[in-house]
Every structure is written in structure tokens, then in C-alpha cells.
Amino acid sequence: MQFPMDQDMQVSALITDRNRQVAKWVREEMCSEGTRHFFDVWHIGKSIQRALDAAAKERDCEDLKLWRPAIINHLYWTAASTPTGDPDEMEAKWQSMINHVQDIHEHSTPAFTSCAHPPLEGEARDKEWLEPGSPAATKLESVAARKALVKDIRQLSPQHQTFSLEAYHSLILHFAPKHTGFSFLGMYSRLLLAALHFNSNGNRDVARTSEGEARYAVRYPRFRKGGWVVHPIKEKPSYGYATNLMVSLVEEYCKSPQALQESSAVLSSSCTAPPHLFPPEGCQG
Template sequence: DIQEGLKRSVRFLDEQHMHVSALIMDRNRQVKMRTCHFFDIWHIGKSMFLDQCSFRECEDLKLWRPAVINHLYWAAASTPDGDPDVMEAKWNCMVNHVQDIHEHGTPAFLSCAHPPLEGEARNKQWLEPANNDYTLSPQHQIFSLEAFHSLILHFAPKHTGFSFLGMYSRLLLAALHFNSNGSREVAQTSDGEVYYAVRYPRLRKGGWVVRPVKEKPSYG
């Protein structure tokens, strides 16, 4: 049982005098914890109705997919105090924005935060007016934890069996490597320009993203 396992983990951390201030999870609604409980934005964005049904039926809406996902991140990240009313108002304003409506009349969020749209920003495929409520984590996400789980496979691939001591040692190596390289600087050219790379994530269904390239990891 996931919830019982989480309770045991939180209880263990309490016994070690480590206070758990917040729990960040995927969109599993079966978990009910007394600890402050948030949903990870990436999982919400991946599974929201826009991916599930609307994009299959509306080609115009499909063009807005990257912007809608980015707006979901922004609605959470721009609300560091986690105020659910403000966060929900920011998220809901996307319905107006895609119709070229930027004044919302909502006390919690009166108008879009972007400057007046001009040029290319104005020349968009606006949608015609047409006839769930999540508590998103405002700051912390579980991306780094998933990156660590992926790194474990580098040291302990699933297709190989290890003894308990062997597996334990490899987990320690993965943790040491991750902690040593988790905050690497962005790579730069000899002229001081930042390196960027274009990535094509499988789950973005053809969408691409531009990300800065980090310096090479060390294995000392």
C-alpha cells in the first residue's frame, strides 16, 4: 500500500529528527497525508486533458500545447507562497489568453502579466470563444529525484543481478556521484557564450525544447 509505505517513511524520518515540511508526488490522488502535500507539475502537465483528448479533436488547440504547458509551470513557479486562489486564477486565465482576452476581472489575478503584445507575439492563431482543481507545488519538483533514479541504472543496471553488499555499494556510488555533479555549471565557449542544445523528448510528441548544456561530470 503506497500510503502506508509513505507513512512509515515519514515516521522513520521523524525518528531521525528530520522534519518533513512538504511531500511532492505525482498525480496519485489515493494518497492522503497530514504533511503538506503537493502535486508535481510535470506529471500534471503530461496527463492533463489537453494531452488526453482535446488535442486529438482540435487542431487549432494543438498549436497552443507548448504555451499551455509552460503556463502551467509559470502559474506555480510565480506563486512562491503557494496561495491556491492566486495559482488557480493564473491557471484559469489561459482560457482567456488563447482567445486574445488579457483582462480577466478576477480579484486574485486581474490581467495577464505579459507586456502588450506586438509583432510576432500578436500574430498568433487565436481561438474563437467556445460555448479540477490541482494544488501544484510552487517551487519544488521531483525531476531531480527521477534523474537520480535514472543515474542508479548507470551503476546498477536492471539486467544484472547483484549481492546485497554489491547493490548497497552501487547505490552509495550513485548518491556520491549525483551529489558531486548535481550543481554543475553551464558549459561556455572560449568567448564566454553559453552552450545550448535542442532536445526532442519522446513524451513531448514531436515538441522540442532548448536547454543549456552543463559541464562534463567528474568521476573522482
């Protein structure tokens, strides 16, 4: 974050996971400058899933397992349906879930007085509602109304999430795997290639059949524990950026081989030595 701050750039919003040290630093160093700090929804959802799985194992709380997918969907809806990021509204929407699973759809909170869904009929009405005051309903309220969780719910990111950054970090491992050591220039070059590849292919369109229909695939993510999700199949990645690099290199070499060699020498001279080449502090030699 130091780089944009040094460039006198105002960071209006920052989205991170729930790391408490990061949250404390952002609150002390950036919020006073007008930065709003949001939390990624997926990370909070993962925490809630673990809590619900543990609660469902307790006596007379088995029905919580049936409601887990709907509760996580409601978490995402809470953020997505509040584009302004109003914390009071998001808190009220989240708390309404505790009433909804008990077949109660009117709420006492001014920010969200009733469920947004239409009147339930047919299959939508035929659900395993939790009995008010039952062990399952009481346990769910203790999980969903925890002060620490509600505080984090108030900071849900309504629009942007961290998944694209995490995808970029995963891509870096393809260009620079951890099991291989690289020189400074080698690592620097591979990071640049990873960034070029990501920027060139991050917004690929959905692949289509010969009839023009979008293609999808069913996947079984490990965190779903047997549950399935539908993912769009993207078009194959392109490597035009590599061709452009090679063309530019040839053009620069044809113009002036000496200038290209000098640029390479300047880059090499700017490399810092690996930490293990420096003598320990206090050592003479």
C-alpha cells in the same frame, strides 16, 4: 518518510507525482502535522498534453494543437509566479488562460484580475485566437476546468520539483542495472556509489567554449512529439570521490589491517538473507 519522522524532523513540504494512494496517505498521516503536499508540475503537464492532443482530434478543434505549447508554458508560469503556493492565486492564474486564448485579458477572479503580460502589439497580437463560444474554446474549457485537474492545480509545487530525484533513480540503473543480480553487500555498495556520484556531480556548471560562451544543444525529447528544446551542456563529470575512497582505504589498511577486516565482518554479518531463501509461511523444515 518514516526515517525523518523517527528522528523528530518536521517535514514542511513534500513534492510527489499525482499518485492518489500517496496523496491519501500524506493527507491522513502528515498534513495534520503541518506538512504541505505539492504536486510536480511536469507530471500534471504531461496529463494535460494528452488531454489536449485527444481534444484536438475532434471536429473543429484543430486549433487546440497550436495552443498546446503555450498552455503548458502557462502551467509552469502559474506555479513559478506564485512562490507562496497560494492555491487560490494559482487556480485563478490557470483559469485566466481560458480567457487569454480567446483574446480576453480581463478576468472576474479577485485573486488575478488581468493578464500579467503588457499590451499585445505586432506579432504578439497576430495570433490564432479562439473564437468565444466556438467548439475549440468550449472543449478547452471542459479540459482545463475539470474539477479533478483544478484541485491538482491548487497543489502545484512553486519552487521544487521531482526531476532531481528521478535523475538519481536513473543514475542507480547505471551502477546497478536491473538485468544483473547482486548480493546484498554488492547492491548496498553500488547504491552508496551512486549517491556519492550524484552528490559530487549534481550541480555541475555549464560547459563553455574557448571564448567563454556557454554551450547549449538542441534536443528532441520523445514526449515533445517532434518539438525541440534547448538544453545546456554540462561539464564532464568528475570521479574524485572514487580516488578519495581508495586513498582512505589504503590509509585505514596501513593503520590496522585487522580493524579493517573486523569492520568488514560486522557489515557482512548485518546482511539480511534474500527473501527466496526463507521457507514459505507455514512450511516446516
